[in-house]
Amino acid sequence: MPDHEVAIVGAGPVGLLLACLLAQTGVDVGVYERRPDSDDRSRAIGIHPPGKGALDAAGLGTRVKEEALELEGGEVICGGRILAALSFARYQRVLVLPQRRTHALLIERLSHLPSATLFPDHEVRDVRNEGEQVRLALHTAGVSREVTAKFVVAADGVHSIIRKQLGIDWRPRPGSGSYAMVDAPHDQTGQRVQLHCEPAGLVEVFPLPEGQRRWVVADLQRTLGDRDAFVAAIRQRTGFRLELPLDRHPTMFRAQQHRASRLTAGRVVLLGDAAHETSPIGGQGMNLGWAAAHQLSAALEHAVRSGRAEFREYERHAERAAARAQQRSAFYMSMGRPAAGPTLAVRNAVIRLLGTAPLRARTANMITMKGT
Incomplete structure (x- = not known):
């Protein structure tokens, strides 16, 4: 047996x-x-x-x-402006x-x-x-x-x-990129994600339990493992001044x-x-x-x-x-890669379209893996 x-x-x-x-x-x-x-x-x-x-x-x-x-939903932001905002229905949370x-x-x-x-x-x-x-x-x-x-x-x-x-x-299979990530304390509560699809690249901000936030930064040159460089990249892309405790250091990873x-x-x-x-x-x-x-x-x-x-x-x-x-x-x-000129304009137009009323529910289903 x-x-x-x-x-x-x-x-x-x-x-x-x-x-x-x-x-x-x-x-x-x-x-x-x-x-x-x-x-x-x-x-x-x-x-x-x-x-x-x-x-x-x-x-x-x-x-x-x-x-x-x-999570109740989130916003996609570029240059301080909200391109699209989604709120999840109860079944999409x-x-x-x-x-x-x-x-x-x-x-x-x-x-x-x-x-x-x-x-x-x-x-x-x-x-x-x-x-x-x-x-x-x-x-x-x-x-x-x-x-x-x-x-x-x-x-x-x-x-x-x-x-x-x-x-x-x-x-x-298609799709790859390099990123740096850290979890850090945050003094604001919330249940919404912020995705900054900026010209210099993506910055994601996710709320976590117990007053924490996860920060994920696109890092094509793989240089943001240093905490000061990581903080500087967030400030340069979003204007936010992240106070990162001395014991927190970014982790770099390659998505494939x-x-x-x-x-x-x-x-x-x-x-x-x-x-x-x-x-x-x-x-x-x-x-x-x-x-x-x-x-x-x-x-x-x-x-x-x-x-x-x-x-x-x-x-x-x-x-x-x-x-x-x-x-x-x-x-x-692809939506989070650095972009400029016509490429940036087209990308932002696509994001706005996905956040419009006719497509909003379908976009939320896609993001939350409904139908998988």
Whole structure:
């Protein structure tokens, strides 16, 4: 008999959510994570309607909503003028909660499900399909061992070892950019986002719980890792004088987009960032993974009961959803690039159009991933 009915490689928010969904139906799940401790970085913050639906299904919707800040809408600004303003309907609202808290709530939920076990500090070094089961080679505390499972889900991120071992191509998609980011205290309350699409490049300002703001600045030259340069760029582009505490330093990141050429190989399935890398600009990646996990959980539960690896519908749905999300992200990034002259005028006209009454509801649906 295999050691698990399902083994999940990767205890990020997507892998943990899938584990909760499976375990609450009684499926035996082992979650293997190479890190010994939790990842305390803030990282993803936005929980869109598809993500909220998946969290509700996992029994976490109420807990998350109690801690999260609810976004009511936002404005797109250029040169001090509002180009477009949107207010979200109740069904479009986005929750804001730092990923470290979402992660902690998922682990807490998993700990109360008796058919699930989390194995931190377990690095998966090899995976082999063996007909009726999959064999995983693990390394932990200097010791190598093997476990088996009826099915394996690779939720091990953009640099997925399992995807590489299975020989699945990792194909680039349009849309890339460099950015600098920092979370800092802010003395004004609010539940609206400000997007400054300025001639010199994007500045995003997101409200966070507990009196914080996240600042994201487009950084094509990758020079804004220095806190003084970061503050100066915000002032130069928006006129706002950010008071950044001495212990806060910007984090630089490169946004890129890729998709795996296929999502299944025998009894192994790719999920989340292992299946598709979607730019964090627009906040879609984690929610895309959660929505896919929600669908995959039903397919896996059926596969465990029937013994058949049938994931074609999951693969089709996940690939279509990723393609739509990446198209949106590429568009968002194009709107935030430096622009001047006719290019700036055309870009601002497009933004104004999207904020007009006939298109406002559709634009809000696009931003909040309704229909994903």
